[in-house]
Amino acid sequence: MYITINVMNRRRRYRAAPRRWLSLTTLLLALVAGRASGLDPTKPSAQAVGWRLLAEGPLLPAPRSRAATSADFRDRALILCWHSFLADPKLPTDFSLDALGAQLDALSALGYRFPSLAEALAGRLTGRLNIVVTIDDGHRTVPRAVEKVFAPRGIEPALFIYPAVIGTTSFSMGDAEIRRLVDSGHMVGAHGYHHLYVTEELWKSDRAAFEREIYKAREKTGLITARPVLAYAYPFGAFSPRTKTELSRAGYAFGLAVKPGFVYTVEGYNDELELPRLVVTQDNWKDIYALLARNAQASGDLPKSKAK
Numbered sequence: 140m141y142i143t144i145n146v147m148n149r150r151r152r153y154r155a156a157p158r159r160w161l162s163l164t165t166l167l168l169a170l171v172a173g174r175a176s177g178l179d180p181t182k183p184s185a186q187a188v189g190w191r192l193l194a195e196g197p198l199l200p201a202p203r204s205r206a207a208t209s210a211d212f213r214d215r216a217l218i219l220c221w222h223s224f225l226a227d228p229k230l231p232t233d234f235s236l237d238a239l240g241a242q243l244d245a246l247s248a249l250g251y252r253f254p255s256l257a258e259a260l261a262g263r264l265t266g267r268l269n270i271v272v273t274i275d276d277g278h279r280t281v282p283r284a285v286e287k288v289f290a291p292r293g294i295e296p297a298l299f300i301y302p303a304v305i306g307t308t309s310f311s312m313g314d315a316e317i318r319r320l321v322d323s324g325h326m327v328g329a330h331g332y333h334h335l336y337v338t339e340e341l342w343k344s345d346r347a348a349f350e351r352e353i354y355k356a357r358e359k360t361g362l363i364t365a366r367p368v369l370a371y372a373y374p375f376g377a378f379s380p381r382t383k384t385e386l387s388r389a390g391y392a393f394g395l396a397v398k399p400g401f402v403y404t405v406e407g408y409n410d411e412l413e414l415p416r417l418v419v420t421q422d423n424w425k426d427i428y429a430l431l432a433r434n435a436q437a438s439g440d441l442p443k444s445k446a447k
């Protein structure tokens with residue numbers, strides 16, 4: 140249902156704005172260049188990732204050519220969300236780079252691989268043991284975490300930023316840092332404009348603010364990244380049915396919520412505007428790890444040395 144609505148909206152949008160073809164072509168080239176430069180040689184090529192320019196112009200995952208089977212349920216990913224890497228034990232969502240590296244290595248030891256969000260959204264997942272890394276808020280510690288922890292492990296986190304703080308506060312990365320990450324292949328989505336609760340209450344109390352969180356966020360994120368902005372992560376995980384409708388109208392194809400669940404390779408199993416995702420905190424990491432360990436054991440894909 141949402142797919143059709145999205146595609147229809149996007150067709151209209153891109154027909155009305157042919158100059159977008161330029162930036163879409165740029166993104167395709169950037170994706171090809173990013174993959175070719177190769178943070179992870181075991182990853183599929185950009186062609187295999189499945190993004191392509193449709194006749195209408197929008198950048199969408201390649202459509203599936205076959206009917207879904209029960210086997211498709213196996214091919215799935217869990218999306219995790221980190222925030223900052225200051226090594227500040229007082230911040231519940233903060234981790235040191237060492238702790239972050241240890242978390243990723245523990246998941247690798249369970250047999251997990253780390254496809255990018257773009258790959259997951261394009262349905263390019265194999266097996267049950269997939270983790271997609273996302274990082275919210277555009278914190279200034281992100282580039283170093285990418286350089287020291289994620290890149291050496293072949294992991295390409297997707298970033299969700301809220302433009303009001305980008306380049307204007309000591310909390311955040313600047314435009315140039317985000318652009319460098321985009322140019323090296325990282326997908327960037329919007330995360331509100333001022334990081335407000337984009338709920339029915341906001342729509343009723345301040346319509347302009349509600350629309351700014353969705354429309355201006357997309358416009359400004361697109362200016363910073365010079366790419367079309369396809370994905371939106373709801374600030375605080377808060378949204379309403381109206382938020383989803385406006386997201387689609389604004390040209391987003393995907394909305395990331397905060398709730399348990401997997402993203403499947405078959406669109407029909409996903410609500411594209413309410414994709415599940417878990418925020419990693421110091422308190423809940425043990426539970427998330429236990430969940431992922433159970434998932435690995437249930438899948439029968441656990442390495443023999445770890446099996447009980």
Ligand SMILES: [Zn+2]
Pocket residue numbers: 275276330334374375
């Ligand atoms: Zn946030």
